[in-house]
Amino acid sequence: MAQTAEARITPRAEDYPKWYQDVVREADLAEPAKVVKGCMVIKPHGYAIWEKIQRELDNRFRATGHENAYFPLLVPQSFIQKEAEHVEGFAPELAVVTHAGGEELEEPYVIRPTSETIIGHFFAKWISSYRDLPLLLNQWANVMRWELRTRLFLRTTEFLWQEGHTAHATHEEAMEEVLRILHLYGDFAEGHMAMPVVRGRKTASEKFAGALESYCIEAHMQDGKALQAGTSHDLGQNFGKAFDVRFQNEAGELDYVWQTSWGVSTRLIGGLVMTHSDDDGLVLPPRLAPIHCVIVPIYRNDEQRARVLEAAETLRRELSAIDLSEPDARYRDFLEVVIDDRDMRPGAKFYHWERRGVPLRIELGPKDLEKDQVCTKLRVDTPVQSGKAFVPRAEFVATARKLLVDFQDALLARAREFQARDTVVIDTWDDFVAAFAGEKSVFAWCHWDGTPETEAAIKEATKATIRCIPLPGQGPDDGPGTCIKSGRPSAGRVLMAKAY
RNA sequence: CGGGGCGUAGCGCAGUCUGGUAGCGCGUUCGGUUCGGGACCGAAAGGUCGGAGGUUCAAAUCCUCUCGCCCCGACCA
Structure with missing residues (x-):
């Protein structure tokens, strides 16, 4: 194919990160804002894709009984501090408003990095009886996290997303919701974006700050790395207790609600790019x-x-x-x-x-x-x-x-082939190290002994992390084995890869 | 936030070492010929050389500071 000076897309094989930037620029999806550090301008073509993502997801949220609402961008700083693990997880990346109207504020506001806390506050006002449950809300919003390193769509200081927040009378109901949404995300990713994903559960060290458990969909990028494309959290009663969200159950007893939260962001567009595009530029399903x-x-x-x-x-x-x-x-x-x-x-x-x-x-x-x-x-x-x-x-x-x-189906099949080609079952530490040498990454199904210490040691040695513990049917499902690193017993294989 | 790289026309870059009229390709505008895989001819527009300060007769070039982007790492949707 004729290449002229106009064709400025760096081939994937030459420089993958450069290729990604070239595709985003040449497809006119977005550009770095520059005047605002770490932020991007989503250009009309990129925003149109986001609008189509929104439209379809919104359709699916409504079909499963959720309603949209909107909460303030600014959150009283004290709210963030009410849930111990939550504040610890988010404190380093908060932007704080200390002045307004020409005066220093009595209590600073943080720009929401996510809305569990302020929504918890309102849930406490709105919920008093089991008859008020379940409460199923979603909001389309922007959030801000002061990231140290940004990449267009994949990680920007400000990004657009949807965050679902629900409250339930029992843990069982909350768990049903968490998995319902996880599968909604998975079906959307595969059915609408033609982006195959692995559905699983996060390890303790990878889960959302403040959640009991986090579930996720992990997508395979063409360089063998994984992209967390969506998360669904079982918040347990953590935020219920922090914000005193209590209700009277059918037996007349007072109990804290069981909450969930879940979200996908403009990061999906980055995933879309790295799933389908080629050396000639963007490919859209x-x-x-x-x-x-x-x-x-x-x-x-x-x-x-x-x-x-x-x-x-x-x-x-x-x-x-x-x-x-x-x-x-x-x-x-x-x-x-x-x-x-x-x-x-x-x-x-x-x-x-x-x-x-x-x-x-x-x-x-x-x-x-x-x-x-x-x-x-x-x-x-x-x-x-x-x-x-x-x-x-x-x-x-x-x-x-x-x-x-x-064609849509063919793109999904093609993406599945890319993924299959990069997916391996690894049983020895030497093979594992070789698979992740240098910049390399694959989707590796490996045994892990279940301890955070081993998880950290694997990451330290190879930069590969446990992307998820697969749900049934999502991994090899070949029973127990021995940990690739420690040699101790393992209940089943987990998905390991380098991650975006 | 640490290490490295880079900021010069819309995009990609040269010029910086060795200070002396700011250049090239593509794109853009106008006119014409073209048109089944990146056309050609002619004319033209377009730049406070990221920003601030300094050295100098003179700064894109040297010095100091600063802002931003990219890559690697730590932190993360």
């Missing part, structure tokens, strides 16, 4: 693509141009009536089709839209009009279609939805 299809008109003169553009507009209108949404969605997802009639050569347009990840391209020229056909090409070659295809026009319009849905 159709269900998250702000633009599904670009029509590139081909012509040699004004007369042809007029005819081709007219045909392109007719085609665009027909395609725009196609609804990509799933049967149970509460919104419609009509195809977004763009005609690129800029005064550029077609080849330049092809590269332009490929860098931006548009799933489907149609070339429409005089020959196609003559033969009543269209020339189609998918963003990446898959068994669905490889290279260009020439399809009778009517047949194409009739099957365009299926083409995109099949």
Whole structure:
């Protein structure tokens, strides 16, 4: 393929982190804000992807009985300090507002790093009886964590997310909620983002500060590293006790509520990039693509141009009536089709839209009009279609939805192959060290003795961490064994990898 | 926050060692020819050289401080 000075995407094999930045920039997703340290500007194309993520997740949250609400950005500093482990976990990364209205505040506010505490405060006001439960809320918000090292989408000082907060009468109900959401996230990641994930539970050292247990979905990136793509926490009664969220149960006794919290963030977009994209730029699965299809008109003169553009507009209108949404969605997802009639050569347009990840391209020229056909090409070659295809026009319009849905599925299958290629079962320490030598990383299923000491020793030696203890069906499930590091007994294999 | 690298036109970079008119490629604008995988010709616009202070007749270049970005590490969605 011809490479010119315009093609500035560093190949993955050459420099993976550079490649990631190049893809984000060339796809026009975001850029560092620079004037505000560690923050980013999410540009229209990137924000449009976030909006599609929001729309689908919101749909799923509502379908499972949750309601949206909004709580203040600023949290009294004393709130953060009420839960011992929580304050310890978040204190280093808080931004604090000490002055306002020209005066020093009596009590400083922290800019929320997450909202458990302030929501705990209001839960205490709102909940008094088991009849008030379960309380199932979600908020779409921005949060701020003063990170020492930032990367576009993957870790920024300010980021966008949703945080679900629920209160339940029993631990069993809370646990059902935690796992319901975990699977909602997993299904969303795989079904909508075509990003395969491993569902599991965090070790004590990796769990959320203040939670009893944290559950997570871990996604595989093309460099073999893992990305925590979503978390769902069993908060137990920790915040209930800290904020005195009590209710009278059916027996008339006073008890603390059982809470959960869960979230995914704009980090998902980083995961999307590193799951699918290639050396030519961004690759978007159709269900998250702000633009599904670009029509590139081909012509040699004004007369042809007029005819081709007219045909392109007719085609665009027909395609725009196609609804990509799933049967149970509460919104419609009509195809977004763009005609690129800029005064550029077609080849330049092809590269332009490929860098931006548009799933489907149609070339429409005089020959196609003559033969009543269209020339189609998918963003990446898959068994669905490889290279260009020439399809009778009517047949194409009739099957365009299926083409995109099949392409979506093919991207998931392809991502699963990437993951499978990087997934290994390792039983000896030497093999383990070799698998993580230098910058290398894989998804390694290994036995671990269950102690934080061994976990820390493994991390110290290799930089690999325990990403999760898999839920049933998520790992090899081949029974007990001996710890790869200590040689002591292990109940089952855990997922180890370097992480973002 | 420690170690390393880097800030010069929208993007990518040269120029810095050895101080002396701020350059190149791509992109952008205008005109024309082109158009099925990154076109070509002609004309043009565009830069307080990240910022502040200093040394000097003279600073992108030397010195001090500072801000930001990237990579590695520790901390983390």
